[in-house]
Amino acid sequence: MPRPPLFALALLSAAALGYEILLMRLLSIIQWHHFAYMMISVALLGYGAAGALVALAQRTLVRHFVPVFAGGALLFGVSAMGCFALAQHVAFNPLEILWEPSQPLRLLLIYLLLFVPFFCAATSICLSFSRFTGQVPRIYSFDILGAGLGCLGIIVALFALHPVDALRLVGMAGMAAAALACVECRWHRPWLPALLLLAAIVPAGVPGDWIALRPSEYKELSQALRIGNARVVAQRSSPLGLVTVVESPSIPLRHAPGLSLNASQEPPAQLAVFTDGDGLSALNRHDGRREPLAYLGDLTSALPYHLLRNPKVLVLGSGAGADVLQAVYHQASAVDAVELNPQVIDLVQGRFAAFSGKPYSAAGVRVFAGEARGFLAASTARYDLIQVALLDSFSTSSAGLYALSESYLYTVEAFQGYLRHLRPGGLLAITRWVTLPPRDIPKLLATAVAAMEGAGVPDPSRRLALIRGWKTATLVVKNGEFSAADLAALADFCRARSFDVEYYPGIQPGQANRYNVLDQPYFFDAAQALLGPEHDRFLSRYKFDVRPATDDRPYFFHFFKWRTLPELLSLKAQGGLPLLEWGYPVLVATLLQATALAWLLIVVPLWILRRRPRPQPAAGPGGNGAAVRRLPEWRAGFYFLAVGLGFMFVEIAFIQKFILFLSHPLYAVAVVLCAFLCFAGLGSRYAQRMPARAGDDRGRRQAALAVNGICVAALVYLAALPTVFRLLIGLPDPARIGVSVLLIAPLAFLMGMPFPLGLARIAARDETLVPWAWGINACASVVAAVLATLVAIHVGFTAVVLLALLLYAAAALACP
Template structure:
């Protein structure tokens, strides 16, 4: 009898989860985030399909356990690289999916290719549970501990390796797991481990051209590289993004978002800096003289400098440094610049320092690598001007490609934090693209009003100003009321540059929409409605969702309303589809696809298993057959694992979001929280089984159900305490150094994750004791539930917030405890 290949299982689980996270990065580079999200969600149904396969072919696979396990791991290693390489050759363009009939078929082909590696890995994992069902707790602990370490490992690998080389590493890990399994199980063919280990070296020799990244031709980087002689001059990679610098000697780059049409001076020579092929940021040539920067005074974002003199400035999201140069040009007394990606800072200051003039080391300038909200929360400084840079590209924003991206820069709580760090009379300035019909700007305006009202600030209408150019608009919020001198300077700034004043205190209808004329004064009307008594009516009846975003619902770029969909589809022939926020319908489509596939993968195996059981003679309890099926109802097993799978994923996703602000970095939140959840859940499974064995037996009582009830009670209590206490804890401790906050996060997560690791193996052990044929089926249900839950959690959060996601999860856990087999 072979031993369970526990270390091979852990390595394979680490490789599979690492591949999942890596694919999100790879697909975000070659496509866009929400399509990557959709493809991965559907591909992960390979786990559910593996459960169905093992349930139906259980006897054959168990009889050949070692070759089946090693074969699945080997095929995962081969498929991880091969399937991704093939997927890149599928000519799929997500922007044509509604009007090009071949695009859905190409998307289906992508699903099938990405499905294969997950299916292979999951088959080996599920088979391990079926073959050693008496050791469910032990196997589950190695499985989930390996997954947690794989999550952390791939993040570390992406700091050290390019995404393509990280793919080689994942592929090698899968093949190495096959070799390790044959050693652990002491298979009788001594030459096989050496052969498999040799195969694990193959990914390192795969030519780079075979797996080189091929971004969509519709991304900004691809479009820029079509310019004659344009070429990539530098590239840096990390989990924060693939940073690419492009120069165009033949046709000079001129990136000046919203530059006044009255401007007489052009920008200096520039280099284009892209992140994941999008989000263009201009790197200006700067020789220390102000003359070459004159164009920066003719942008809508220059307005605050005409209302202040020598301000102390904070730039959030400084990128390649254009906003810092704007502050230098306007003689700011001091500039603090915050940039999330330190590799961008290194390129500006190091690799291209001679070209850029090193703006981050200019007199009075200080640069900080970090997340904007975290920097402010830990800072005691106050500023005359806080400027939120224009961080995304117009094409991506206007196509609704950020609709599923959380942003904590534009929430009500973020605005309140900005205002607290302003000196009396200081200004908050946020620049966004002009999209028509208006979406970003009304939502930004509504968020500013809601933030001031929630903070008890009187008369928000006297503290707001909004100006619009032909391409960008800038919202200014003052820590105090605008006076006559401010308003005169504002109107003079706009008049000389032909910018439209859309709102200032006391504005009259005829003063808006004068230069860049629209058929209606949309922005003026929206501002008046949001400051008037009809605000709720306006928010309800407006064709896009412009309700303020909050930290609990941080989806600022979600504008989609179902009632607007028929009108947008009817305008297809007139070019109305670009007004459709693609992210949300794609998410709903993903949920429907995943749910339909999950029901199929759950229902078909159960039907076949029940037909087989019906042809077998009745057996005593403890055996297999109809009597057993009657004693352990399938609906109860199915509901239990469905509830536990959805509940676990809901809690995990919600707390990743809640820790983003405390850890001041989305990358740290994903790595720390996900790794801690999985590792401590694995420990909970292992130690929970030992505690179960020591629990005193009671007449008519089931120890497994008692422990499940205790674990669920602990999960509910801990989650509710965290929901109440975490905001206060975060506020008190956020100024601590990064290592201390990471350690505190792990300690906070540990008790909840430890308890969450118990319900699944407890239920699976009970199923294994009663009817082993249902073990892979139950495992598959849990896998399908996790896939559906990942999509459903985002939908719930968009509408009612992450707190509601946690509360729904607790209800599911409570229901699972009642249905415990």
Template sequence: MTRPPLFAIGILSACVLAYEVLLTRLFSIALWHHFAYMIISAAMLGYGASGTALTLLKGRLVRRFGAAYVGAAAAMAVLMPSAFLLAQQVPFNPLELLWDPSQPFRLLAVYLLLMLPFFFGGLGVGLVFALSGKQASRIYAFDILGAGVGSLGVIGVMFVVPPPRILALLTALAFLAAAVAVVELRMRQKWLAVLFSCFAVLAAAAVPPLPVGLSPYKDLSQMLNVFGARVVEERSSPLGQVTVVENLRVPLRYAPGMSLNATVEPPPQLGVFVDGNGPSALTRFDGRLAPLEYLDQLTSALPYALLERPRVLVLGAGAGSDVLQALYCGSASIEAVELDRNVIGLVRGRFRDYAGSLYHLPGVTVHEAEARGFVNAGRKRYDLIQVALLDSFGTASAGLYGLSESYLYSVEAFQACLKRLAPGGVLAVTRWLSLPPRDALKLFATAVSALEKSGVPDPADRLVMIRGWKTVTLLVKNGAFSAGEISAIREFCRSRSFDPVWFPGMEAEEANRCNQLARPYFFEGAVALLGPSRRAFIDSYKFYIEPATDDRPYFFRFFKWRAAGELFALREQGGMPLLDWSYPLLVATLLQALLASALLILLPLGLSRCRKTLPGAPVALYFLSIGFAFIFVEIAFIQKFTLFLAHPLYALAVTLCAFLVFAGLGGWLAGRSQAAGKVPLAILAMAALALLYLAILPPLFSALIHWSDAAKIVLSVLLVAPLAMCMGVPFPTGMSRLAHGREEAIPWAWAINGFASVVGAVLATLLAVHLGFAAVVFLAVLIYAAAAVAERKFP
């Protein structure tokens, strides 16, 4: 074959990446977003297994190349919706993973089903590489460029089309790839192009949105089980599917951790859920403040007992409960920051009358922005920065956020907030109370670390924490708490039966009076975290309470291996819920990725006759290394740019697209160059850039965080471009070298590279949790160096 079907390759690759991104959204709705790394791994498993199939069946597929390629594209079109529907029929419940022995097998079944569309997508792309290896640079360029366009394009489509409907559009796109291939390959059966084009139109126009089954354990499912509950509004965007629920028979009364002494109840409320998680409350407000008295009975009202007419910044405003609290407590001005425009739109538009025009009131300003980015970019000072209770108790207590990156609860985030406080101003953070203490102590440790790194010699004078029966609130002051303020804190707790955890000068007998525990665990933890034995306390504590940082932004990770055995032994006495399930799920996914890769990629290669004709260890090491290293760098830098771009959607779309597009460009340029030593030079340049970026990106981002979104996107692309171009050189160059001497080994190399990507997608996340993203980049540099050494020993 003289000319490969380049445009068909680009369309098919765009479809593969778009489907991969879409699956993460669909599983966020159906289950939880932690399945993103499993989706990436399943995609790479499909690609790797396709390489094994090509190695074993190359002779047959070569003779029928046109039919094989078109059939692979058509199979992917059919399998994208059908595999997703079948995966939903598997009764997999991640919450039972640790005690139901059948759940790991169900997880494996889901994993293998999700792999199938990617297998046929990879089969089509790999087949072209196998037959046109000498044009590997051009093929790689169209492959990666298409993937970049697909990853960015699908996110743009999500703004106007709900995710279940996009699945039908991607089916149409895959059929279009088959039709274009018929034309490009000049197949005799011209009618196939017309047939597949008709299938594409039919799929786009006539296929209904596929149902997405919501887990019965999600908050929205539980809410809808209540008699009289009904959905009154639903909106979708890449940030989440927003659902508003009303119940006239059993009205929602949502006041997290309200004092047991309270004699008032909240007004009628609507429940607002995002991807089935929540609720946040949209409270009926008619302009009168008296019905909002219940808001003064929450632990989050503590800062208003100390501040008079404060200028307030609410981070994570949601449907407006914290804004109402600030109004009731007499704030001089209120600025609210909310990321999801659909949530803002509901309060401003559809439910404006119900909410009393809350977001249009004088003195209330609403910003559509990511909280950390807003704090970093601004210069205005506030008397109170209130970090809202952003998640639900159900998801927090079940350990559902263990692998969630959060740049709002890191040491650097606290430092940024402290810089935005006026003299005497207060940062207030409210979290759910968990027993044994986890969130609260980690929050306290983070505040201590932030104050120390900000140059405060005695953090104890600037910290206050109280707890109710279900929530804790931490105050961090820009200055020492006065005796009058401490008296006000004591009175606030006494009148509401809240327990102080820590305030300056607190005695042990003042703790654990109202909501009594066997011991004053919270007070003892606070004292230990403020004392000289802090390091020993953190190391010996049964849960991981090391402060989160921007390099390891996993605030919700509390899992420790040393305590896992003890907690598992207590499973029949209630110990299992104390094991954050998301971390074991990550480990289970890594194990199943290794198992599935070995069975579907390595074992067939090892048992086949073709193993005798394949290149030796250096070639295997080369493609294995560049597979691991590429995905390590990609995942690490996507996270690095998340903080700078402030908007997680922009970070994923821009960074992933830039990596793929410029890697494709680098591969194309490498193919046009006849210079010797391209791979070592590219790896050396990549290593220098990666290590340089680790040093300069934090201060650079801090200095330029105030730029406009458009300017930051352009800068991000410019920063990623040289790094990605260097990373795009090794793979097509290696393929080209095989094509000139060992062409039969190309599918085998494709499979080995796929195996590395399968395992690397999960392993990178696991390493980032334990070591941080900087360590993942260092490891990637070392692995690339191993690839450079292996490349010198190519046959």
């Protein structure tokens, strides 16, 4: 048999996975992250559709293997760019999807467009397994190794390239894979590889206007650019986000969230800083004088500075530097600032140094580029004030590469870590937007109470204070009880600025809701319920989910409850839909769509294949083909379904668990995903050499051995990783990356074995089912990516791993 195009296969797999990650970046910029995830999840069913196509047309496609493989790779390269460009021109507005009948049809059109590139790449990959059934483990190893290197490669490329240029690179890789396949297979048309390599250069010459990013007109950046004379003055791109700086000379920006209505000083000149077109923060003009910064003393976030004198401050999520300037204005003795995205720091300190006055270089100020929790875990410093800036989750603790909004800033364990780094009498201050009905603030209160109770604090109610302005609210947690002097200073601060005191120890009902009057004292009532005997009843009966988030369930921004949905929908004519957190309903809709389509892609090809004449197996050395039993399809289907679900469950859960150890969400994605795929590829190569007794059930024994190893390793990891992480968190970044790779390697190596072992077993019994089984595994992977997040929201990532182990055990029992 001719050799399979292994290196072309690896390059195509790398391009396909790179395209998946890149699409998440691109669609997060032009839409919103949860809708981006929805679109990509459904589009990835192109892999399942490719398995169905190859299963139904296997003989014809295998007979023309080289042109079909090269054609699929070439079409992937072309459609990766072309279909994304067309998808951008579909006038889809997710905000209208519940009442505008044409919006679901437009979403379907986007699905179909993004489906095409994955379908083309997957057809070539799946056909390789069908053509070279005797080399399944070897082919799978190159497939998954290529995917791992593609994951790492696209993340590295996004540091150097704008996302649009990275899209060109993906297109070129697909076309280059087509040329490489012709060379490896020694096709008889020697001029074709040269022609295909020439075609691979074409994406570099595609006009920028054809594939330029067109963000939704409803994103904050689009709205800002509609202001007269507003223009983009700087832009920086990385896997952490597209940072855009906007200047508006004719209508100056005045961004002061929660500024007191009594304030007499307006903010200085400002530039608007956006991340992925949202998350507005202000870059202030600063010439070194304190007077222009006086407005920073009239924000709710200024409260801690009126309770402390010359504090040592830690600012988490410092962004463009407004919170650092607030500390400088209040004469903090020292300021440590932590910001996830180094490009934001570079813009503030470099490109706009003359405008900003370089706040991170002010006396007593130090800046650290990193993730907030990781910085604290590796630090032994203690502070008088730890301030969590008014930023959404993507700006500080998430890279925007995941579904929904995982945030490790607002978990019970995070609060306990903050409190451990406070000096006696120190304050933790967290400012959030005021939402009505209240959601963020009750959840913060519940989290603070749970954190203190877990740390053994006898009466958390003596250590909490909450104030509210017209737009923001600030929660203060003290490492100790509030004194009478503290409460007097708090009352004076709020009275002078007309801020409402919603809770402090000993507050009376008439003292709340006095200035920014609501029809009911929602925040006061929530605080009383959470700090009293009605705590559990309040959490269960409240219309939104305000249970504390944990590191195992880091979904602070998940407030959705199904029983509230009918009421919200009934209020849509009155503007009630903004109360609907889109992430969770979109996730459920994605799961339903992906599951329904996956079921069709599994059942329909099997129904057709069953009605075709079955080929007789080839005679083996020990007898004739008729002696080989017919393979039970249901058993094979369940095996590959369980293995696909289990692999993705474990992979996703461990990415989350390594985020805090690696102290960076980007490192977790790059290191964990790449290591999982690469070592799984090595495990696949070893699978065919695994020792097992000879006989008809040899493959089943090998699969059972691998599954036993997976279960033991995963359970050991669940028990030991927290201790290992705690002991080694202080190591430098390169050392922690190396430790992570060493920890992942054994588990990933074992996880690479069940799929090729099962597929090789299928190939030995019935070659016509190879693409069908491959398609089942692909469909399961797509469904698992959505289902894992849904399970984690409700019961945590540890439960996701345990469910994966049950699936692996079931797969071992069902191994064909």
